[in-house]
Amino acid sequence: MPRYFFHTVDGTQDIDLFGHELPDDAAARCEAVRYAGGLLADDPTIVVGDEALRINVTKEQGGLSCSIIILAVDANWTSGDPIEPFVRSAATRGE
Numbered sequence: 001m002p003r004y005f006f007h008t009v010d011g012t013q014d015i016d017l018f019g020h021e022l023p024d025d026a027a028a029r030c031e032a033v034r035y036a037g038g039l040l041a042d043d044p045t046i047v048v049g050d051e052a053l054r055i056n057v058t059k060e061q062g063g064l065s066c067s068i069i070i071l072a073v074d075a076n077w078t079s080g081d082p083i084e085p086f087v088r089s090a091a092t093r094g095e
Contacts, residue, residue: 003060004028006035010046010053025065032057032068040070047072 001021008014022028032055039046039053047053047070055068 005058006032007056011051028057029066036068036070
């Protein structure tokens with residue numbers, strides 16, 4: 001069975017040195033979702049304050065299998081936020 005590694009990025013980076021043997025990419029993606037859910041259950045504040053949680057799943061050969069990204073967005077955006085131009089653009093188009 002192929003080995004997959006689950007690297008966590010949440011403001012810091014935690015590299016998985018051991019990995020898990022799983023049957024295929026689909027099983028690795030499901031495991032990444034479970035892993036992210038467990039991290040959030042243990043500490044829901046890891047996505048507070050416009051911080052993201054990302055799980056990068058790599059194959060033993062080094063290629064990326066998938067990324068799970070969980071992002072919390074504060075509804076109190078300010079004009080300095082990078083998303084502001086997109087919101088303004090959508091509003092002028094009537095979306």
